[in-house]
Amino acid sequence: MVKGEKISVVDGVLNVPDNPIIPFIIGDGTGPDIWAAASRVIDAAVEKAYGGKKSIVWKEVLAGEKAYDMTGEWLPQETLDVINEYIIAIKGPLTTPIGGGIRSLNVALRQKLDLYTCLRPVRWFKGVPSPVKRPQDVDMVIFRENTEDIYAGIEYPQGSPEAKKLLRFLQEELGVDKIRFPQTSGLGIKPVSKEGTRRLVRAAIEYALTQGRKSVTLVHKGNIMKYTEGAFKQWGYELAEQEYGDQVFTWNQYDQIKEREGAQAAEAAQSQAEAAGKIIIKDAIADIFLQQILTRPAEFEVVATLNLNGDYISDALAAQVGGIGIAPGANINYETGHAIFEATHGTAPKYAGLDKVNPSSVLLSGEMMLRHLKWNEAADLIISSMEKTIASKVVTYDFARLTEGATEVKCSQFADELIKNLT
Numbered sequence: 001m002v003k004g005e006k007i008s009v010v011d012g013v014l015n016v017p018d019n020p021i022i023p024f025i026i027g028d029g030t031g032p033d034i035w036a037a038a039s040r041v042i043d044a045a046v047e048k049a050y051g052g053k054k055s056i057v058w059k060e061v062l063a064g065e066k067a068y069d070m071t072g073e074w075l076p077q078e079t080l081d082v083i084n085e086y087i088i089a090i091k092g093p094l095t096t097p098i099g100g101g102i103r104s105l106n107v108a109l110r111q112k113l114d115l116y117t118c119l120r121p122v123r124w125f126k127g128v129p130s131p132v133k134r135p136q137d138v139d140m141v142i143f144r145e146n147t148e149d150i151y152a153g154i155e156y157p158q159g160s161p162e163a164k165k166l167l168r169f170l171q172e173e174l175g176v177d178k179i180r181f182p183q184t185s186g187l188g189i190k191p192v193s194k195e196g197t198r199r200l201v202r203a204a205i206e207y208a209l210t211q212g213r214k215s216v217t218l219v220h221k222g223n224i225m226k227y228t229e230g231a232f233k234q235w236g237y238e239l240a241e242q243e244y245g246d247q248v249f250t251w252n253q254y255d256q257i258k259e260r261e262g263a264q265a266a267e268a269a270q271s272q273a274e275a276a277g278k279i280i281i282k283d284a285i286a287d288i289f290l291q292q293i294l295t296r297p298a299e300f301e302v303v304a305t306l307n308l309n310g311d312y313i314s315d316a317l318a319a320q321v322g323g324i325g326i327a328p329g330a331n332i333n334y335e336t337g338h339a340i341f342e343a344t345h346g347t348a349p350k351y352a353g354l355d356k357v358n359p360s361s362v363l364l365s366g367e368m369m370l371r372h373l374k375w376n377e378a379a380d381l382i383i384s385s386m387e388k389t390i391a392s393k394v395v396t397y398d399f400a401r402l403t404e405g406a407t408e409v410k411c412s413q414f415a416d417e418l419i420k421n422l423t
C-alpha cells in the first residue's frame with residue numbers, strides 16, 4: 001500500500017506530493033452511495049492520467065451520524081484538526097434537522113476552518129435535460145460568502161429568556177417599536193462585515209481576472225437590508241475601485257459619470273472599459289437577479305453574494321443545467337490554502353441506501369479538487385468521460401426521467417460507465 005504524504009502550503013503556494021493524503025467525510029443519507037461511486041472514478045482517472053506515478057491516499061475522518069454513532073460527537077475536534085493539518089479535504093452531505101436540534105455541521109466546518117468562499121461553478125453538459133431553452137447560456141461561477149449573514153446562527157427561540165432579553169434591549173435601549181408581534185417572535189441577527197465582504201469580493205475579482213471572465217455581479221437585497229446587504233454592495237464597489245483601479249470599471253463609476261456628464265458619457269465610458277478588456281463590476285438586487293438568470297443568463301459570469309442569497313442562487317442555477325445532481329462546489333480560504341470540496345446538494349434521505357442518486361455533484365467536486373491540486377490531466381479525463389457518458393444516454397434516474405431513450409442505471413453503474421469512458 002502506498003504511504004501518503006501531507007500537502008503543505010509553502011510561501012502561499014500549495015505543495016502537492018505525488019501521493020497526497022486527503023481526508024474525506026463520507027456523509028449521511030445518500031453520502032455513502034455517492035462517495036463510493038465518485039471516489040472510484042477519481043482514483044481511476046488519476047491512475048489513467050499518471051500510470052501509477054500519482055495516487056490519492058484517502059483518509060476517512062468522521063462527522064455527522066457516523067461520528068455520533070462511533071464517538072458520541074457530531075463533529076469531533078479530531079476531524080477539524082486533521083483537515084487543518086492536511087489542508088485539502090472532500091466531503092459528502094451532512095444532515096441538519098429543521099427547527100431545532102444540532103446546528104448545521106456543514107456550516108460549522110466552514111466557520112471553524114474559516115473557509116470564507118463557497119465556490120460553486122454552474123455549467124451545462126451537452127445532453128443533460130434542462131427546463132430552459134438555452135442551458136448552454138448558463139456559465140456562471142458563484143462566490144458565496146460562507147462565514148457570516150444569518151448563517152452565523154445567532155438566533156433565539158420565541159419565548160426563551162434570551163429572546164425576551166434581546167427584545168427588551170431592542171425596545172428599551174434602541175426604541176424599536178416595529179416588531180409586529182413581539183411576544184410571539186423568535187429573533188435572529190444577521191452580521192455582515194466589511195472584512196468579510198472585502199475578502200469575498202477580492203476572491204471573485206481575482207478569479208475573474210485569472211480566468212478571463214468579463215464581469216462580476218454583486219447580488220444583494222440592499223434596498224431592504226441597508227446596512228448588511230446594502231453595505232455589501234458599497235464595500236464591494238469600494239474594494240474593486242481601491243484594489244483593482246485600472247483593471248475594472250464599476251457601475252458605481254458609471255453612476256458618477258452619468259451624474260457629472262450625462263448618460264451618453266457613462267455609456268461611452270463603459271464601452272471603452274469593455275473594449276480595453278476591463279472587468280465590469282456591476283450589481284443586482286437579489287429578486288430581479290433570480291428572474292434575469294432565467295431570462296438572460298449569458299449576461300452574468302462571476303457572481304459575488306452573501307450567504308443566504310448564495311444558497312438560493314446556487315440551487316436555482318443548478319436547476320437550469322440539469323439539477324442538483326450535477327452541481328459541484330468547494331469551500332475555500334484563499335489565504336491559508338485550506339479547502340473542503342463538497343456537492344451543492346444535501347443528503348436526499350428518501351434515496352439513502354438505494355444506490356440510486358447521481359454521484360456527479362460530488363464527483364465534479366472531486367474534479368474541482370484535482371484541478372486545485374493542478375492535476376489537470378486527471379480532471380480533464382473526468383470531464384471528457386462525463387461528456388461521453390451523458391451523450392450515450394446511460395444516466396441515473398434524475399436525468400433518465402427527463403431524457404427520451406435513456407437507459408437508467410444505478411449510482412454505482414453510472415460510475416462503471418464513467419470509468420469505462422475515461423479514455
Ligand SMILES: NC(=O)C1=CN([C@@H]2O[C@H](COP(=O)(O)OP(=O)(O)OC[C@H]3O[C@@H](n4cnc5c(N)ncnc54)[C@H](OP(=O)(O)O)[C@@H]3O)[C@@H](O)[C@H]2O)C=CC1
Pocket residue numbers: 030034092093094095096097106323324325326342343344345346347348349357358359360361398
Ligand atoms: N452541504 C450539505 O451537506 C447540505 C446538506 N443539506 C441537508 O440535507 C438534508 C436534505 O435536504 P433537502 O432540502 O431535502 O435537499 P437535498 O439536496 O438533500 O435533496 C433534495 C432533492 O434534490 C434531488 N437530489 C439531491 N441529491 C441528488 C443527487 N445526488 N442526485 C439526484 N438528485 C438529487 C432529489 O430530488 P427528487 O426528489 O426530485 O428526485 C432530492 O429529493 C437536510 O438535512 C439538509 O439540511 C442540504 C443541502 C446541503
Ligand SMILES: O=C(O)CCC(=O)C(=O)O
Pocket residue numbers: 094095096104105106107311344346
Ligand atoms: O447545512 C445544511 O444543512 C444546508 C447547507 C446548504 O444548503 C448549502 O450549503 O447549500
Ligand SMILES: [Mg+2]
Pocket residue numbers: 311312315344
Ligand atoms: Mg443549499
